[in-house]
Structure formats: structure tokens, C-alpha cells
Amino acid sequence: MQKEEKQLEQSLEGLIQRVQELKNAIQMFLFKLEHEYETLNWPSVLDNFALLSGQLNSLGRLLKNDKVPALRNHVFLPLVLSPDRDAELEKLTERRVMMFNHAVVPDYLRTKPEPEVDEKISQLTSKAGTVVQETAQKQFNNLNKITSNLLDIINSAKEEWESESNQKSSQPVTFSSTDTNNLVSTILFGKSIKVARKPDSSNTQPQGMPNPQQQQKVQSATVSKAPSAIKTQIKAASSSHPYQRP
Amino acid sequence: MDSTGPMGQVLSSRVAPLLENFLQGSVLDTSKDVLIHRLRGLCDNAENQPEIFHDHEIVFIMQGNPNQQPMYFHVRHSLIHPESWHVRYLGVAEVGDKNKLTLIRHCVDAGASSNVVDFLNEMGFKIDYEFIAKGYFFHKGRMKVTVSKLYKILQPGSTDQVEPLSQSHLVELSVVAPRVQEQIGEDMKNFAEQLKPLVLLEKIDHKRLQQSLESR
Numbered sequence: 059m060q061k062e063e064k065q066l067e068q069s070l071e072g073l074i075q076r077v078q079e080l081k082n083a084i085q086m087f088l089f090k091l092e093h094e095y096e097t098l099n100w101p102s103v104l105d106n107f108a109l110l111s112g113q114l115n116s117l118g119r120l121l122k123n124d125k126v127p128a129l130r131n132h133v134f135l136p137l138v139l140s141p142d143r144d145a146e147l148e149k150l151t152e153r154r155v156m157m158f159n160h161a162v163v164p165d166y167l168r169t170k171p172e173p174e175v176d177e178k179i180s181q182l183t184s185k186a187g188t189v190v191q192e193t194a195q196k197q198f199n200n201l202n203k204i205t206s207n208l209l210d211i212i213n214s215a216k217e218e219w220e221s222e223s224n225q226k227s228s229q230p231v232t233f234s235s236t237d238t239n240n241l242v243s244t245i246l247f248g249k250s251i252k253v254a255r256k257p258d259s260s261n262t263q264p265q266g267m268p269n270p271q272q273q274q275k276v277q278s279a280t281v282s283k284a285p286s287a288i289k290t291q292i293k294a295a296s297s298s299h300p301y302q303r304p
Numbered sequence: 305m306d307s308t309g310p311m312g313q314v315l316s317s318r319v320a321p322l323l324e325n326f327l328q329g330s331v332l333d334t335s336k337d338v339l340i341h342r343l344r345g346l347c348d349n350a351e352n353q354p355e356i357f358h359d360h361e362i363v364f365i366m367q368g369n370p371n372q373q374p375m376y377f378h379v380r381h382s383l384i385h386p387e388s389w390h391v392r393y394l395g396v397a398e399v400g401d402k403n404k405l406t407l408i409r410h411c412v413d414a415g416a417s418s419n420v421v422d423f424l425n426e427m428g429f430k431i432d433y434e435f436i437a438k439g440y441f442f443h444k445g446r447m448k449v450t451v452s453k454l455y456k457i458l459q460p461g462s463t464d465q466v467e468p469l470s471q472s473h474l475v476e477l478s479v480v481a482p483r484v485q486e487q488i489g490e491d492m493k494n495f496a497e498q499l500k501p502l503v504l505l506e507k508i509d510h511k512r513l514q515q516s517l518e519s520r
Contacts, residue, residue: 232335232502237472242328243513244454244469248363248433251456251469 062127069126076117083109136163322413324394325406325488326478327496327505336451336473339502340440343449346498347442355441357452358383360463362421364429377429379420383436383463389416397510405489407507411480436466439473446488447495450476475503 087106090098120126141159148156155162170176243249331339344350360381367374378392395410439452451473455466477496479488496505 230335231332232338233329233331233504234472235504237332237470238328238330238474238504238508239513240470241330241454241472241474242508242510243517244435245361245437245474246510247514247517248435249517251435252433 065125066127066132069120069123072120072126073117076113076120080110080113080117083113134167136167139163322411322480322482323484324409324411324478324480325492326397326409326476327406327492328477328508329475329496329499329503329505330470330472331451331475331503332472333453335502339451339473339475339499342499342502343440343442343451346495347444347449349443356384356439357441357450358436358438360434360436362434363432364424365432366427366429376432377424379416379424387418389418389420390414391416391420399507399509399511404507405493407510408484413480434460435469436463437474444495445491446479446481447492448478448480450474452476475499475505477505 083106087110090102090106121129136158139158139160141157143157147158155166171179240249244251340354344354360383362379362381364377364379365374366377373396376394378394380390380392382388382390391414393410393412397407397409398404399407434457436455436457437452438455439450442449442451453473454469456469457463458465458467477492479492481488499505
């Protein structure tokens with residue numbers, strides 16, 4: 059028994075906290091609407107709605123939680139009604155309810171719908187009673203048919219939409235960095251189009267002999283007259299003769 | 305820039321040095337049409353068909369002092385207008401730091417006559433490599449965009465027998481200006497942003513590419 063009471067207390071605390079949060083969010087939203095309506099834009103209004111709906115959801119989840127005892131099994135019973143001002147109550151309700159008297163209790167502790175609604179419901183119930191069984195069955199079937207059709211349409215639209223948005227999120231590849239590098243190497247250095255000329259004279263020349271004779275030789279291509287000391291290199295240069303096409 | 309290079313003296317003395325700001329990227333052949341469509345919308349003269357080109361490029365090399373960078377001349381010969389020849393000198397591209405939004409290199413452009421190849425040969429230049437570039441040309445203000453497909457020449461001297469290189473088109477965005485201007489970089493960056501994610505135009509580090517080529 060004690061355990062149950064403890065559980066009830068805990069869940070009530072949680073409920074109060076959630077409701078408080080919800081109340082704060084609504085207050086902030088109202089404040090914004092009243093004071094910043096000139097600068098407020100639609101996305102931020104939507105954000106506020108999203109916040110409220112999230113809080114309502116979490117409140118609902120809390121109520122459905124297994125640990126929360128079924129609140130409908132608990133009776134709320136007003137013990138004392140008084141026409142005097144109640145300072146404590148005033149503070150608790152932020153000056154919304156001044157006193158706990160006969161005028162407010164029926165409104166705040168109401169468990170039945172309002173009298174007009176009640177009346178309307180009873181009217182409808184009596185009207186439903188007069189419908190012939192067969193007609194009712196027919197109407198049922200029709201309604202079911204329509205609803206299932208609608209559901210089908212909505213589901214297929216949803217599937218279509220989802221697959222579309224999936225396609226959009228997975229952007230197709232339109233370029234390749236490797237290709238960029240290869241193409242740039244091609245136009246700048248002749249990558250993969252330069253005929254494999256091993257004696258690519260300029261690069262294979264021994265770096266340690268920058269004598270003027272050698273330079274002249276490469277430029278004027280009078281290779282055959284070079285001294286024998288650099289014979290090996292002459293051969294290399296002669297095979298890539300400037301007048302030759304690759 | 306390569307002020308010590310063989311062009312350095314020329315550039316600093318007689319010829320007005322021009323700087324080319326450029327960004328490079330590529331687009332897969334399958335997405336090329338989408339890119340062309342977008343470029344038509346972004347660039348000037350949207351109502352006209354995009355200009356096309358079909359060029360034969362021959363790159364000549366002259367190795368002066370072996371300790372120095374060799375000098376390259378790019379000769380372009382239009383196969384659509386066979387009478388037009390064009391010679392281009394390109395300096396080494398500077399990657400620079402992150403504040404530089406584009407690659408920058410020296411360039412000298414000159415129209416030429418059909419005997420430019422003979423002339424360069426006489427000068428001692430050698431053919432280093434050649435290829436065919438075919439594609440589209442756009443401009444937006446002073447920005448120039450080329451989308452080109454590169455082809456390998458199978459038979460030297462014959463520009464008909466070609467074979468495509470890679471499954472992509474090369475995309476280049478460039479502006480030639482007399483001096484470094486930050487506004488150019490900004491403009492080009494903004495333009496490149498508009499082509500994302502279709503094409504990623506960026507600063508390609510040429511030195512790194514060259515090193516990776518040489519190491520193989």
C-alpha cells in the first residue's frame with residue numbers, strides 16, 4: 059500500500075513538472091505573439107509549435123508509463139468550500155483563482171461534459187437508436203470501404219514521397235577528383251600522352267656538369283661535335299632530336 | 305612568380321606581364337550536359353548556343369640550364385578555323401596560402417601564323433607532347449570558362465585518329481589580369497560556389513602532381 063502511495067506521489071511530481079514546462083512554453087509563445095509580432099517569422103512560429111507538441115507528447119508518454127498508477131481510479135474530493143479569500147491558493151495559481159468557493163468548484167472539478175454538450179450527445183444517441191439495423195450495417199461497410207481506400211492512397215503517396223526524398227539525399231556523383239588530377243597532369247605535363255621517351259634529355263642530364271659547352275649543345279643541337287668525355291649523354295640527347303616528332 | 309626563370313627578364317622589361325587567375329576541376333561525361341545547361345544560364349549570352357572549340361595543342365619544351373625549370377610553349381591550332389594559331393607561355397602556378405582564392409601564374413598570349421611550329425623548331429624547341437581538346441567556351445564578364453574533353457593522338461601528325469582520355473571533361477575557370485586583384489578571386493570563388501556540387505573547382509597543386517608523376 060505504501061509503495062503505491064509513493065509511486066503516486068512520484069508520478070504526480072513528474073506530471074506537475076511537465077505541466078509547468080508546458081505552461082512556461084505557452085507563456086513564452088504568447089509573449090512573443092503579443093510583443094514581437096512585427097518581427098516574428100513563420101519558421102520561428104513553427105519552432106514554437108514544435109516545442110509545444112514535443113512537450114505534450116512527453117506528457118502523454120508519462121501518463122501511459124507503467125510506473126504511473128491509473129489515475130482514473132483515484133477520487134478527487136473537495137472537503138471544504140469557503141467563500142473567503144485563500145492567500146495560499148492565490149499564490150499557487152498565480153492570482154488566477156482567488157478562493158475555493160461554490161462558484162468555481164463545479165467548473166474546475168467537472169468530470170462530465172458541459173450541459174449543452176451533454177444534451178447534444180443524448181440527442182445523437184437517441185437518433186442512432188432509431189436507425190434500422192440493416193441500413194446501419196450498409197453505412198458501416200461503405201464507411202470502411204472509403205476509409206481503407208483513403209488509407210491506401212495516403213500510404214502510396216507517402217512511399218513515393220519517401221523514395222523521392224531518399225533519392226535526393228543521395229546525390230549522384232558528378233565529378234571525380236582523380237580525373238581532375240589526371241586531366242590537369244595531362245595538359246601541364248603530358249601525363250599518359252607523352253610517348254615514353256626514356257632519354258627525356260632535360261631531366262636525365264647529369265646535374266653536376268653545368269659547363270657552358272653543354273648548354274650550348276642542347277640549345278643548338280650540335281651534339282655530334284661534343285668532346286668525348288660526355289659521350290653517354292650525347293647519345294641520350296641525340297635520340298630526342300628537336301626536329302623529330304615524338 | 306618565376307622572376308628568375310628564362311621569361312623573368314622578358315616579363316620584367318618589355319612585355320607587360322599578365323597574370324592568370326584560375327581554378328580547375330572536372331565533370332564526368334554523364335553529367336556534362338547538366339553542367340553545360342547550368343553554365344548557359346549563369347554566363348553571358350545565355351540566348352545563344354554555347355561556343356564550341358576543337359583544338360590541337362602541341363607543347364614545346366626548351367631546356368636551357370639544366371638547373372632551371374624548362375620553358376614550355378603551348379601552341380594551339382584550331383581545327384574548326386585552320387588559319388588560327390595561338391602561342392601561349394605559362395609560368396609556374398603559385399598555390400599560395402589559404403587567403404589566395406585562386407591559383408595564379410604568369411601568362412603571355414600571342415596570335416601566330418601557321419609557321420609557328422617551324423619557327424619554334426628552328427629556335428631549338430622540341431615537341432614534348434600533344435593532344436586534342438574539344439569542348440565548350442563560356443564567358444561571364446571577364447571570367448572565362450572552358451569545358452573540354454581531352455583526346456590522345458594515336459598517330460602522330462594525324463588529328464583524326466584520337467582516343468578519349470578519361471571519362472571526364474576538364475573544367476577551367478580563369479581570368480587574365482594585369483596585376484593581382486583580390487576582387488577577381490572573390491568573383492571566381494562565388495562563381496565556383498554556384499557550380500557546386502556538380503563540379504568542384506579548386507586550386508590544384510601542380511607541384512604535387514608533378515612530383516607524383518616523377519616518382520613513378
